[in-house]
Structure formats: structure tokens, C-alpha cells
Amino acid sequence: MNGKAPFPLLPVAEARARLFAQLAPTGTEWVPFSEADGRVLASDVTANRTQPPFDASAMDGYAVRAEDLADLSARLDVIGESVAGQRFSEALRPGTAVRIFTGAPMPEGADAIVLQEDVDRAGDVIAAREAPASGRWIRPAGLDFKTGDRVLRAGTRLGAADVALLASVEALSVPVHRRPVVAILATGDELVRPGSPRGPDQIVASNTYGLAAQVRAAGGIARDLGIAGDSEEALQAAIADAAGADMLVTLGGASVGDRDLVGPVLRGLGMTLDFWKIAMRPGKPLMFGTLGGMPVLGLPGNPVSSLVCGTLFAGPAIRRLAGEPASAPATLRARLAADLGENDRREDYLRASLTREEDGTLLATPFPRQDSSMLALLSRADALVVRPPHAPPARAGEAVDILPLRAI
Numbered sequence: 001m002n003g004k005a006p007f008p009l010l011p012v013a014e015a016r017a018r019l020f021a022q023l024a025p026t027g028t029e030w031v032p033f034s035e036a037d038g039r040v041l042a043s044d045v046t047a048n049r050t051q052p053p054f055d056a057s058a059m060d061g062y063a064v065r066a067e068d069l070a071d072l073s074a075r076l077d078v079i080g081e082s083v084a085g086q087r088f089s090e091a092l093r094p095g096t097a098v099r100i101f102t103g104a105p106m107p108e109g110a111d112a113i114v115l116q117e118d119v120d121r122a123g124d125v126i127a128a129r130e131a132p133a134s135g136r137w138i139r140p141a142g143l144d145f146k147t148g149d150r151v152l153r154a155g156t157r158l159g160a161a162d163v164a165l166l167a168s169v170e171a172l173s174v175p176v177h178r179r180p181v182v183a184i185l186a187t188g189d190e191l192v193r194p195g196s197p198r199g200p201d202q203i204v205a206s207n208t209y210g211l212a213a214q215v216r217a218a219g220g221i222a223r224d225l226g227i228a229g230d231s232e233e234a235l236q237a238a239i240a241d242a243a244g245a246d247m248l249v250t251l252g253g254a255s256v257g258d259r260d261l262v263g264p265v266l267r268g269l270g271m272t273l274d275f276w277k278i279a280m281r282p283g284k285p286l287m288f289g290t291l292g293g294m295p296v297l298g299l300p301g302n303p304v305s306s307l308v309c310g311t312l313f314a315g316p317a318i319r320r321l322a323g324e325p326a327s328a329p330a331t332l333r334a335r336l337a338a339d340l341g342e343n344d345r346r347e348d349y350l351r352a353s354l355t356r357e358e359d360g361t362l363l364a365t366p367f368p369r370q371d372s373s374m375l376a377l378l379s380r381a382d383a384l385v386v387r388p389p390h391a392p393p394a395r396a397g398e399a400v401d402i403l404p405l406r407a408i
């Protein structure tokens, strides 16, 4: 140590709160319901119809008056049938039944269904082996939803069931939030695009593509600004290309080296710096500010640091811009498969594999090497094990928070 006080590092949760404080959804547009999956609703949706629109049978069988079958020696005359799409138009008289199928309207006067498996039929006469209670196997009108019911809330990212529901309630077009355009700028004299000729000291740029995938997964549109060299002029020119984007994400050049110029150049262009350097590993040099109202997130260049900051900050920020509520990525609990040492002042996100014990408990095995340049290891990781700042040593078997990186 040289005796200097260490640079203060902002706690992860505070950094996220400060980021969210500067973000608001980016406007709305109307889309046909059939193209609304993956979009975020800008308003609540209410039903324009009632489902089912009539009392309906839930089973294939016979519509009856329950009181007629209180005595199982009773015989009922089958006087017609009700199918889905074509109801039996008369009313049921005492001592009669109507053949009915799943989803078909209940005939007037009937108040129960007997399953066909519980019926003996001879010609047009049935006897029941079970006495149904009144209301049995009937779906009352409006069981699913009624006209005017609020069926979906603003802020919901629409999935498959939601799109089917939009169809069912006849919400033919819906207001959704615009997809935010996120400009991504890679920086570094050493970088070349994948597939391009390169010299012996050059590195293939990878972060843009991982970040773009995270942007899309969060509901945004990635705009690739390419690679800027490590000079003020190159960075200024490339940053100008971000004009019109809803957010700028820079990659690399975020630390303290002589060629780490992203922060100084952005500040020179008028960026209001909100924070730089957070108590997180990987991802310490994370930077955030606003440039002419546009949020700018500066991610560190190490590939794992970039993508972990993408998971923890860029993704949630884009979800917010896309209309979802502000929230941290959800964690789960798992048991550690190995001992861990004491943690320092940075919240640690350890790459780990996951397995399941016989009782279903998740077991997390942190990889022994955690270098933030090791992209292949990140790709093999199922989850990040979260270690709070100054966590005491942890023993195998202890419960920890994990951040899943893939569906488990």
C-alpha cells in the first residue's frame, strides 16, 4: 500500500438506484395483438367480451336437472343434443336430458352434467349411475373473464398466454412501449471485428455481440457503432454517431490506464457523470452519466466484466426504458458445493456451475479461476454466486444467493 485512502466504491444497490433514477420509458406505439409478444404493455387491458359467453358444459355427457336423478332408478328421455357452436334450442322438461359435449351451451332448465362414463343408454333413454349435484361440470358464463374486467396490467411484458388472452378478449391492437434503441460502442486500438485480418497483438472484439444479445433479450434494439480507437478524436466522432439513440453503452477504456479515455472524452463532450467505480467484482470501473439527456453506461472492457455489468445494469436499464418496472435481476437460493474465503469490499459475482441434489436443492460450484478475461468460463457458467461485501468465509453446504444465467 502507498498509504493513500482507497478510491471510494459505490455499493451495487446504490449504483442501480442511481441508474434507475435517470431512466423513464421511451414512448408508446400501437401494435396488432398478434405481434405483441415480447412487448411491454403501456396501459391496462380490459376485456371487450365475456368468456364463456354462456353457461357451458365442461365435459362430454348429458345435461340434466339434478333433482331428476336424486333417485338413481329414474330414466330420462334424451330429447336432443347441444354441441359447441350449436345450442339445443328448447328448454329441458322434467324427466328429460340433452346429449351435450365439452364447451357446448347448457340447455335452459338443465343444472348439471352427468359424464357419459356414468350413464347407461338404451336407445334414447338413459339411467345414471351417479347422482350429480346441481351445478356439477358447468362452467358459468364469465368464469374466465367478463366484459370490463382488467385482464392485463400496464408494465407487463407479454408472453404466449398473454397474446392468446388479447385475442380472446378481442383487444385487437394494444398500446406498447417503444423498443429503446441502444447504441453500442466498442473501444480499443487492439480490437478487430471477428473474421477480419489481424496483427499479432490484436484481439478479436467480442463484447459488442454479447451486449447486443443482452439488449435484444431486454426488449431493445441494438445499434452497433463499431470500434473506436483509443484517441480523443476517434472517440468523439464515434460518440456523435449515438445521436438519436435512447441509450449509449460504451465498452472498454473505463479504467485508469493512459488509453482509458472514454470517461474523460464523454465529460469533455458535456456528460454529467453520475458515478464511476462500484463495489463489484467483476465490473469495478462501471461508469454512468447522462449526455444531453441520453443515459450513458460505460462498461469495463474485460469480456466477463462487460457481460456481468450487462446482466446487472444494462439489461435492467433497458427493461426500464422498454416500460418494465425498475427491478434488480431476480436471485434464487442454492447451496455451496465448496468452501469460499472471506470477501473484501467488492460484491463478488462468481461464475459457477449448477447441479440439483436428489431433493431438488440447487448446488452451486464456483469455478476455481475467476479471471474476468475468461469468456469461455462465463459461457460454461450456469449462474453467478453472489458474495456480499465483507462476507465471512463460507462453508460447503451454506445457502447463498445465485443469479441464474440460463433457464434452470
Ligand SMILES: Nc1nc2c(c(=O)[nH]1)N[C@H]1C(S)=C(S)[C@@H](COP(=O)(O)OP(=O)(O)OC[C@H]3O[C@@H](n4cnc5c(N)ncnc54)[C@H](O)[C@@H]3O)O[C@H]1N2
Binding pocket: 186, 187, 188, 190, 191, 203, 204, 205, 206, 207, 208, 251, 252, 253, 254, 255, 256, 257, 260, 282, 283, 284, 285, 299, 300, 301, 302, 303, 305, 372
Ligand atoms: N491500475 C489499475 N488497473 C486496472 C484497474 C484498476 O482499478 N487499477 N481495474 C481493472 C479492472 S477491475 C478492469 S475490469 C479493467 C477494465 O478495463 P477497461 O474498461 O479500461 O478496458 P480496456 O483497458 O479497454 O480493456 C481491458 C481488456 O479487455 C479487452 N477488451 C476490451 N474491449 C473488448 C471487446 N470489445 N471485446 C473483447 N475484449 C475486449 C482488452 O483487449 C483488454 O484485454 O481494468 C483493470 N485495470
Ligand code: MOO
Binding pocket: 280, 281, 282, 283, 284, 285, 300, 302, 304, 305, 372
Ligand atoms: O472489475 Mo474488473 O471487472 O474486476 O475485472
Ligand SMILES: [Mg+2]
Binding pocket: 252, 253, 254, 255, 256, 257, 259, 260, 301
Ligand atoms: Mg483499460
